[in-house]
Amino acid sequence: GQQLNQSPQSMFIQEGEDVSMNCTSSSIFNTWLWYKQDPGEGPVLLIALYKAGELTSNGRLTAQFGITRKDSFLNISASIPSDVGIYFCAGYKSGGGNKLTFGTGTQLKVEL
Amino acid sequence: DTEVTQTPKHLVMGMTNKKSLKCEQHMGHRAMYWYKQKAKKPPELMFVYSYEKLSINESVPSRFSPECPNSSLLNLHLHALQPEDSALYLCASSHGIAGVLADTQYFGPGTRLTVL
Numbered sequence: 001g002q003q004l005n006q007s008p009q010s011m012f013i014q015e016g017e018d019v020s021m022n023c024t025s026s027s028i029f030n031t032w033l034w035y036k037q038d039p040g041e042g043p044v045l046l047i048a049l050y051k052a053g054e055l056t057s058n059g060r061l062t063a064q065f066g067i068t069r070k071d072s073f074l075n076i077s078a079s080i081p082s083d084v085g086i087y088f089c090a091g092y093k094s095g096g097g098n099k100l101t102f103g104t105g106t107q108l109k110v111e112l
Numbered sequence: 113d114t115e116v117t118q119t120p121k122h123l124v125m126g127m128t129n130k131k132s133l134k135c136e137q138h139m140g141h142r143a144m145y146w147y148k149q150k151a152k153k154p155p156e157l158m159f160v161y162s163y164e165k166l167s168i169n170e171s172v173p174s175r176f177s178p179e180c181p182n183s184s185l186l187n188l189h190l191h192a193l194q195p196e197d198s199a200l201y202l203c204a205s206s207h208g209i210a211g212v213l214a215d216t217q218y219f220g221p222g223t224r225l226t227v228l
Contacts, residue, residue, distance in 0.1 A: 003154060033216060042116075042202050042219035043155070088154055092215065098143055098162065098208065100217060102154035 006089055006103030013079055014111050021106040022073040023089035031092040032065050032072035033100070038085045046087075047074070081110050115139075116220035118203050124226045127193060133223045135186040135203030143208025144186040145217065146178060149200045155219075161186060162208050193227045200224055 004023045013019055023032070031050055035043035047058050049065035049072060056063055062075045072091070076083055089103035116137045125131050135144065143162050147155035160168035161180040175197075177189040186203055204217040 031216070035219070040200070040222070040224060042118075042200075042204075042222045045216065045218060048216050086152065090154075090217075098145075098160050098168065098206070098215060099157060105152065105154055107152065 002101055004089055004091060004101055004103040006106055008106055009104065010107040010109070012109045012111060015079060015081060017079055019076040019079050019083070019108060020073060021087060021089075022071060023091075023103045024071045025091070025101075026070065027093055028069040029072075029091035029093050029101075030069070032063070033090045034061075034063050034072070034074045035088045035090060036085050037088065043088060076108075079108075079110050081112060084108055084110050116203055116205055116218055118201075118220040118223050120223060121221070122224045122226075124228065125190065125193065126228050127195070129193075130189070130191045132190065133188040133201055133203075133225075135188075135205075135220055136184055137205040137218075137220075138184055139205065139218070140183075141205035141207055141218075142183060143206045143215065144180065145204040145206075146176075146186070146188050147202040147204065147219075148197075149202055149222070151200075155202055159188075190225075193225075195227050198225055198227045 006023045034046045037043040047063040052069045054065040060077045087106045090100045119134045146158040149155045158172045159178045164180045179187040200222045202222045203220040206215040206217045
Protein backbone atom coordinates (compact mmCIF):
# COMPACT_ATOMS: atom_id res chain seq x y z
CA GLY A 1 0.00 0.00 0.00
CA GLN A 2 0.90 3.67 -0.13
CA GLN A 3 3.40 5.03 2.36
CA LEU A 4 4.20 8.61 3.22
CA ASN A 5 7.66 9.95 2.37
CA GLN A 6 9.42 10.40 5.70
CA SER A 7 12.91 11.86 6.13
CA PRO A 8 15.52 11.42 7.23
CA GLN A 9 15.51 7.62 7.26
CA SER A 10 17.88 7.61 10.27
CA MET A 11 19.72 10.12 12.40
CA PHE A 12 22.67 9.83 14.74
CA ILE A 13 22.82 12.88 16.98
CA GLN A 14 24.54 14.12 20.11
CA GLU A 15 22.63 14.30 23.39
CA GLY A 16 21.27 17.82 23.81
CA GLU A 17 20.87 18.50 20.10
CA ASP A 18 17.58 19.46 18.48
CA VAL A 19 16.07 17.04 15.95
CA SER A 20 13.77 17.65 13.03
CA MET A 21 12.00 15.14 10.79
CA ASN A 22 9.23 15.50 8.25
CA CYS A 23 6.62 13.69 6.22
CA THR A 24 5.38 14.60 2.78
CA SER A 25 2.68 13.34 0.49
CA SER A 26 1.29 14.05 -2.96
CA SER A 27 -2.23 13.74 -1.51
CA ILE A 28 -4.16 15.89 0.96
CA PHE A 29 -4.49 14.52 4.49
CA ASN A 30 -7.13 15.47 7.07
CA THR A 31 -5.20 14.33 10.13
CA TRP A 32 -1.52 13.89 10.89
CA LEU A 33 -0.32 11.71 13.75
CA TRP A 34 3.17 11.19 15.11
CA TYR A 35 4.09 7.95 16.90
CA LYS A 36 7.26 6.71 18.62
CA GLN A 37 8.06 3.02 18.76
CA ASP A 38 10.63 1.35 21.00
CA PRO A 39 12.04 -2.07 20.00
CA GLY A 40 9.53 -4.87 20.60
CA GLU A 41 6.80 -2.47 21.71
CA GLY A 42 3.75 -0.93 20.05
CA PRO A 43 3.73 2.62 18.64
CA VAL A 44 2.92 5.27 21.23
CA LEU A 45 1.02 8.37 20.13
CA LEU A 46 3.04 11.54 20.62
CA ILE A 47 1.03 14.27 18.92
CA ALA A 48 -2.19 14.44 16.89
CA LEU A 49 -2.87 17.29 14.43
CA TYR A 50 -6.35 17.93 13.06
CA LYS A 51 -6.25 21.31 11.27
CA ALA A 52 -4.04 22.76 8.54
CA GLY A 53 -1.48 25.13 10.06
CA GLU A 54 -1.95 23.70 13.55
CA LEU A 55 1.17 23.79 15.73
CA THR A 56 1.07 21.53 18.80
CA SER A 57 3.59 20.84 21.55
CA ASN A 58 4.00 17.94 23.95
CA GLY A 59 6.88 18.65 26.31
CA ARG A 60 10.06 18.83 24.21
CA LEU A 61 8.15 17.77 21.10
CA THR A 62 6.53 20.15 18.63
CA ALA A 63 4.67 19.15 15.48
CA GLN A 64 2.96 21.12 12.74
CA PHE A 65 0.27 20.30 10.19
CA GLY A 66 1.39 21.85 6.91
CA ILE A 67 -0.72 24.61 5.34
CA THR A 68 -1.01 22.64 2.08
CA ARG A 69 -2.25 19.60 4.11
CA LYS A 70 0.35 17.52 2.28
CA ASP A 71 3.09 17.59 4.90
CA SER A 72 3.93 17.63 8.59
CA PHE A 73 7.06 17.97 10.67
CA LEU A 74 8.15 16.91 14.15
CA ASN A 75 10.82 18.68 16.19
CA ILE A 76 12.46 17.33 19.32
CA SER A 77 14.40 19.83 21.41
CA ALA A 78 17.38 19.00 23.63
CA SER A 79 17.39 15.28 22.83
CA ILE A 80 18.05 12.78 25.62
CA PRO A 81 18.99 9.07 25.49
CA SER A 82 15.37 7.90 25.96
CA ASP A 83 14.43 9.64 22.68
CA VAL A 84 16.05 6.69 20.90
CA GLY A 85 13.57 4.76 18.79
CA ILE A 86 11.71 4.82 15.50
CA TYR A 87 9.37 7.71 14.80
CA PHE A 88 6.46 7.20 12.40
CA CYS A 89 4.21 9.80 10.92
CA ALA A 90 0.74 8.66 9.92
CA GLY A 91 -2.26 10.30 8.36
CA TYR A 92 -5.89 9.97 7.42
CA LYS A 93 -6.53 10.84 3.81
CA SER A 94 -9.72 12.51 2.70
CA GLY A 95 -12.13 9.71 1.74
CA GLY A 96 -9.81 7.08 3.16
CA GLY A 97 -12.20 5.74 5.80
CA ASN A 98 -10.59 4.18 8.87
CA LYS A 99 -7.29 3.46 7.12
CA LEU A 100 -4.14 5.12 8.38
CA THR A 101 -1.30 5.71 5.93
CA PHE A 102 2.10 5.40 7.60
CA GLY A 103 5.42 7.02 6.87
CA THR A 104 8.51 4.91 6.29
CA GLY A 105 9.91 5.81 9.72
CA THR A 106 12.87 7.76 11.08
CA GLN A 107 15.27 5.85 13.32
CA LEU A 108 16.80 8.11 15.95
CA LYS A 109 20.01 7.18 17.70
CA VAL A 110 21.47 9.43 20.39
CA GLU A 111 25.14 9.54 21.24
CA LEU A 112 25.91 10.24 24.88
CA ASP B 113 -6.85 6.08 30.04
CA THR B 114 -5.65 5.23 26.54
CA GLU B 115 -4.59 1.65 27.19
CA VAL B 116 -4.92 -1.24 24.79
CA THR B 117 -3.73 -4.57 26.20
CA GLN B 118 -2.57 -7.61 24.24
CA THR B 119 -1.82 -11.18 25.25
CA PRO B 120 0.39 -13.06 25.01
CA LYS B 121 3.48 -10.86 24.81
CA HIS B 122 5.42 -13.59 22.98
CA LEU B 123 4.21 -16.68 21.12
CA VAL B 124 6.15 -19.48 19.45
CA MET B 125 4.14 -21.93 17.37
CA GLY B 126 4.66 -24.69 14.87
CA MET B 127 3.14 -24.64 11.42
CA THR B 128 0.45 -27.16 12.42
CA ASN B 129 -0.59 -25.42 15.65
CA LYS B 130 -3.72 -23.40 16.33
CA LYS B 131 -3.33 -20.38 18.58
CA SER B 132 -5.11 -17.11 19.30
CA LEU B 133 -4.01 -13.56 19.99
CA LYS B 134 -6.17 -11.42 22.25
CA CYS B 135 -6.69 -7.68 22.47
CA GLU B 136 -8.77 -5.67 24.93
CA GLN B 137 -9.64 -2.00 25.38
CA HIS B 138 -11.94 -0.27 27.89
CA MET B 139 -12.02 3.19 26.33
CA GLY B 140 -15.45 2.73 24.78
CA HIS B 141 -13.88 2.68 21.32
CA ARG B 142 -16.03 1.18 18.58
CA ALA B 143 -13.32 0.56 15.98
CA MET B 144 -10.57 -2.03 16.47
CA TYR B 145 -7.73 -3.03 14.19
CA TRP B 146 -5.15 -5.75 13.60
CA TYR B 147 -1.79 -4.86 12.10
CA LYS B 148 1.26 -6.93 11.17
CA GLN B 149 4.68 -5.33 11.51
CA LYS B 150 8.09 -6.52 10.33
CA ALA B 151 11.27 -5.15 11.90
CA LYS B 152 11.91 -1.45 11.25
CA LYS B 153 8.94 -1.24 8.86
CA PRO B 154 5.66 0.59 9.41
CA PRO B 155 2.63 -1.43 10.54
CA GLU B 156 0.57 -3.04 7.77
CA LEU B 157 -3.19 -3.07 8.21
CA MET B 158 -4.83 -6.50 8.25
CA PHE B 159 -8.40 -6.09 9.53
CA VAL B 160 -10.74 -3.37 10.78
CA TYR B 161 -13.81 -3.95 12.93
CA SER B 162 -16.37 -1.20 13.26
CA TYR B 163 -19.19 -1.64 15.79
CA GLU B 164 -18.20 -5.33 16.11
CA LYS B 165 -18.58 -5.94 12.38
CA LEU B 166 -15.69 -6.65 10.02
CA SER B 167 -15.44 -3.60 7.76
CA ILE B 168 -12.02 -4.02 6.15
CA ASN B 169 -10.04 -7.16 5.24
CA GLU B 170 -6.84 -6.25 3.44
CA SER B 171 -6.77 -9.49 1.44
CA VAL B 172 -5.31 -11.37 4.39
CA PRO B 173 -4.82 -15.16 3.93
CA SER B 174 -7.52 -17.30 5.54
CA ARG B 175 -5.02 -18.81 7.98
CA PHE B 176 -5.63 -15.57 9.91
CA SER B 177 -9.18 -15.39 11.25
CA PRO B 178 -10.34 -12.34 13.22
CA GLU B 179 -13.17 -12.30 15.72
CA CYS B 180 -14.80 -9.49 17.70
CA PRO B 181 -16.87 -11.07 20.53
CA ASN B 182 -17.91 -7.69 21.93
CA SER B 183 -17.01 -4.02 21.73
CA SER B 184 -14.04 -4.40 24.10
CA LEU B 185 -12.42 -7.57 22.76
CA LEU B 186 -10.70 -8.51 19.53
CA ASN B 187 -9.15 -11.90 18.77
CA LEU B 188 -6.96 -13.14 15.97
CA HIS B 189 -7.10 -16.90 15.44
CA LEU B 190 -4.05 -18.45 13.83
CA HIS B 191 -3.90 -21.80 12.03
CA ALA B 192 -1.36 -23.42 9.71
CA LEU B 193 0.90 -20.40 9.66
CA GLN B 194 4.12 -20.15 7.67
CA PRO B 195 7.54 -19.03 8.93
CA GLU B 196 7.17 -15.80 6.93
CA ASP B 197 4.19 -14.93 9.16
CA SER B 198 6.62 -14.34 12.03
CA ALA B 199 6.24 -10.68 13.00
CA LEU B 200 4.96 -8.29 15.65
CA TYR B 201 1.15 -8.29 15.64
CA LEU B 202 -0.37 -5.06 16.84
CA CYS B 203 -3.89 -4.29 17.93
CA ALA B 204 -5.24 -0.75 17.90
CA SER B 205 -8.51 0.97 18.70
CA SER B 206 -10.16 4.30 17.95
CA HIS B 207 -13.45 6.05 18.69
CA GLY B 208 -14.82 4.94 15.34
CA ILE B 209 -17.77 7.31 15.61
CA ALA B 210 -19.56 7.57 12.28
CA GLY B 211 -19.09 10.95 10.62
CA VAL B 212 -15.94 11.83 12.54
CA LEU B 213 -13.13 12.45 10.09
CA ALA B 214 -10.27 12.49 12.58
CA ASP B 215 -10.02 9.15 14.35
CA THR B 216 -6.86 8.75 16.37
CA GLN B 217 -5.67 5.17 16.78
CA TYR B 218 -4.10 3.91 20.01
CA PHE B 219 -1.89 0.85 19.80
CA GLY B 220 -1.30 -2.04 22.15
CA PRO B 221 2.18 -3.35 23.01
CA GLY B 222 1.99 -6.13 20.45
CA THR B 223 2.49 -9.89 20.37
CA ARG B 224 5.85 -11.09 19.04
CA LEU B 225 4.97 -14.20 16.99
CA THR B 226 7.55 -16.73 15.86
CA VAL B 227 6.47 -19.55 13.53
CA LEU B 228 8.86 -22.50 13.40
